[in-house]
Amino acid sequence: MTNLRVIAGGKSSGNVPGDSPVALLYKRHGSSVYGRCLYILKNKAKAEDAMQDVFARALENYEGFRAESSPLTWLITIATHHCLNVLRSERAPWHRRFEQEEAARAERQETQPDSPQAYEAREAVRKVLERLDAECQAIAIHYHVDEMTLEEVARAVDRSVPTVRKRLEEISQAVRKEV
């Protein structure tokens, strides 16, 4: 049997030749994953720890990860679940939650990437995230942070569009109670 030889060359990927897997992950996906972790955990140190865990997991499954049609979506989904797990495990008492809110206010980016309404929606959802059930957490993030359409969210959480609409209404109610 002839062994397969790998011939170097072909279309340039734009990466620096010799970029390690870790360097590629850093350049292509680092800010996205860190941003997701920071959004959920509201604390830079915890977000950095969570980000490291997510990338360690990606490296452990590197070949499978690279074969994904969207490695970024894979990473952000893992990061979202991991950070929501961290929130659940911590179960911060009410006064620590207040401190986190205050710290998050100080750390928040000044730029508003989208319309003021979208920014306000994202912040409102972030405040109630811990109180939502797992399905609503995922839907809230897909819709208000990833800005997916209803159909895209429905596919991501394996539910129908009417169910997603209903969950979004539940999230709205949670936000109204918070306000």
Next chain:
Amino acid sequence: MTTTTLNPERSADHIGELTLRRLRAGELDDAQASALQARIATDARLQRVMASLEEEEAAFQSEISLERFTGGVERAARSRPKRTGRRGVWMAISTMGLAAAAGLALFVMPSQHTANRMKGSAEILVVRIAPKAGLQREASASETLAAGDALRLGYSCNLSLSPEGCKGTRYLVAASIDDAGAVSPIYPEIGQGIAIEASNELRYLPDSFSFTGTGRERLVVVLADEPITADAVRAQLQAAFSTAAGNLEAPALAAFRSGEARVQTHLFIKTP
């Protein structure tokens, strides 16, 4: 904030932030990327989002250098639960060859076992424990684990007992849930359950896994005849945890149900 503002209707061709991130990560093909670039060129909102993503990346790289990132990821990798591959301890006791099923190589191992037959079926699911010290054993419904004890999942279906029942592909999802309600995916991390074919011989999934920390952890293995996703099982587990009021021994978790799928669960008490 009004409900309308919180849940704005979006058209089917709405371009969300995740899509723009994928563009920047080089994940779109040439045609998709060109079409999206053309949209961005005429859409002020999309331009603002792209600008914010560039600022976010610059801020990230200024705050966390590649060296710091690399060091952190390496430390995280060292502290992760070990998933030993083919060359781990299992090869030392395997006396039979590899068998490929639906693209996933399952290891055939000595078939003497007293595993529980999955209720109402010809199927057997084995959870095998390889302690750091001592003999391997099959897990009962409740087990105590020491730090570093490895676990592995095996499956067989008795074709002579139920030729029809063993036909076709099954989809396996395994996950665990701890005292705090944190769900950890085991197989798969994300996406559709692992497709496995029935076999008279007991075959094991290639990797072993172990739990970290102390406390209790309930392992749940779901075997479905239709494709099932890791996310669906995660959501079901979290709902069951709420019903059980956080008690891993309550019926909602001890007798966990996932639609029509077969389920087997084990409660592990993790000791230091």
